[in-house]
Amino acid sequence: MSNEELLVHFQSRIDAEEKIEAKDWMPEEYRRTLIRQISQHAHSEVVGMLPEGNWITRAPSLKRKSVLLAKIQDEAGHGLYLYGAAETLGVERDVLIDELHSGKAKYSSIFNYPAISWADMGAIGWLVDGAAIMNQVALCRTSYGPYARAMVRICKEESFHQRQGYDILLTLSRGSDEQIRMAQDALNRWWWPSLMMFGPNDSNSPHSAQSLMWKIKRFSNDELRQKFVDMTVPQAEILGLKIPDAKLKWNPDRGHYDFGEIDWVEFNNVVKGDGPCNKLRLEARIKAHEEGAWVREAALAYAEKRSRKIA
Amino acid sequence: MLKNDHEKSHKTNIMKNWPLFEIFIRSKNGLDHRHVGSLHAADAHMALENARDVYTRRQEGVSIWVVESKDITASDPSESGAFFEPAEDKIYRHPTFYELPEALKHM
Numbered sequence: 001m002s003n004e005e006l007l008v009h010f011q012s013r014i015d016a017e018e019k020i021e022a023k024d025w026m027p028e029e030y031r032r033t034l035i036r037q038i039s040q041h042a043h044s045e046v047v048g049m050l051p052e053g054n055w056i057t058r059a060p061s062l063k064r065k066s067v068l069l070a071k072i073q074d075e076a077g078h079g080l081y082l083y084g085a086a087e088t089l090g091v092e093r094d095v096l097i098d099e100l101h102s103g104k105a106k107y108s109s110i111f112n113y114p115a116i117s118w119a120d121m122g123a124i125g126w127l128v129d130g131a132a133i134m135n136q137v138a139l140c141r142t143s144y145g146p147y148a149r150a151m152v153r154i155c156k157e158e159s160f161h162q163r164q165g166y167d168i169l170l171t172l173s174r175g176s177d178e179q180i181r182m183a184q185d186a187l188n189r190w191w192w193p194s195l196m197m198f199g200p201n202d203s204n205s206p207h208s209a210q211s212l213m214w215k216i217k218r219f220s221n222d223e224l225r226q227k228f229v230d231m232t233v234p235q236a237e238i239l240g241l242k243i244p245d246a247k248l249k250w251n252p253d254r255g256h257y258d259f260g261e262i263d264w265v266e267f268n269n270v271v272k273g274d275g276p277c278n279k280l281r282l283e284a285r286i287k288a289h290e291e292g293a294w295v296r297e298a299a300l301a302y303a304e305k306r307s308r309k310i311a
Numbered sequence: 312m313l314k315n316d317h318e319k320s321h322k323t324n325i326m327k328n329w330p331l332f333e334i335f336i337r338s339k340n341g342l343d344h345r346h347v348g349s350l351h352a353a354d355a356h357m358a359l360e361n362a363r364d365v366y367t368r369r370q371e372g373v374s375i376w377v378v379e380s381k382d383i384t385a386s387d388p389s390e391s392g393a394f395f396e397p398a399e400d401k402i403y404r405h406p407t408f409y410e411l412p413e414a415l416k417h418m
Contacts (some may be wrong), residue, residue, distance in 0.1 A: 074368070
């Protein structure tokens with residue numbers, strides 16, 4: 001088949017909702033887009049452990065500490081599922097890690113914001129994981145089989161992440177005045193960055209059309225963002241907290257909430273690397289990788305020793 | 312500087328030396344082992360322990376197989392038309408091929 005025929009055949013498989021598997025023919029751009037998207041997603045899981053890691057030793061009770069540990073351990077696992085899915089496309093793990101550490105690859109900008117109070121663990125679980133789940137549920141039907149399967153597994157595990165976050169805020173919001181203030185402050189700081197997680201507006205998202213045609217993405221950025229807002233507003237009401245957006249209002253004609261404009265200047269700055277914690281996060285990542293080198297070396301030496309014993 | 316570069320490439324090599332394993336899990340006795348994903352490990356023993364930590368954190372399994380990915384021989388998807396073609400015209404292998412009297416029971 002000529003390249004053109006292959007392309008037509010490929011698109012017809014996509015249109016028929018067939019999944020594409022690792023060894024199937026695919027356009028190079030489809031492969032590149034997937035490697036970029038899946039590895040960014042994997043990096044986000046890994047970097048996403050950092051803001052929470054700081055709170056393990058500061059969690060207010062043993063229960064909260066166990067829960068937070070379990071959540072962070074899940075995130076390490078989710079990073080692994082995703083690196084695994086990216087590797088099926090023919091890219092090596094160490095190349096992906098190098099790209100993260102050199103700054104060539106991106107990760108979700110949300111993790112460049114600081115987690116300064118315990119209430120932030122609540123807001124991250126509720127809003128950041130909530131927004132991530134919105135994206136990930138849609139990606140369970142993505143056209144690339146290994147990515148879709150990783151997403152199904154992640155979504156199954158992730159719903160507890162959101163619930164434990166909400167549970168933290170629920171407890172605070174029923175506590176003392178100071179605890180209520182803490183919860184409100186966390187919502188104030190995490191609301192807008194959470195909305196940014198869905199990416200630029202559709203009119204400003206040049207790769208979206210191709211990704212939608214290839215069914216890598218199943219919904220546009222704005223569609224998912226609207227869904228998230230609609231879902232989250234009533235949840236904030238149950239907490240008795242106020243979403244920091246003066247323009248937020250139910251629109252009965254649209255059947256959706258209207259909401260204010262995102263600060264796209266801030267969005268672009270954080271994406272470009274000038275967010276509050278970009279440098280800190282990468283440094284922590286590189287440090288962990290380098291200081292863990294001896295563990296990887298020791299594991300290899302031990303494996304060699306064991307194989308000699310067996311032989 | 313030189314030493315650093317050497318160390319760096321040394322580390323990279325070690326990463327590369329960790330082989331990839333495919334992981335299969337039996338969720339409960341009576342069911343088949345099923346492919347769940349893959350991971351890198353220094354050897355099969357470590358792959359088993361890591362598979363336990365990654366894929367059975369919520370009691371998803373009672374048994375794990377790990378197989379080095381390079382040891383799997385797979386059919387070629389670009390040849391799958393010809394490869395699976397022999398089964399295509401043998402519809403008489405299915406019970407619905409046979410039209411039998413309505414009165415016939417237990418068959």
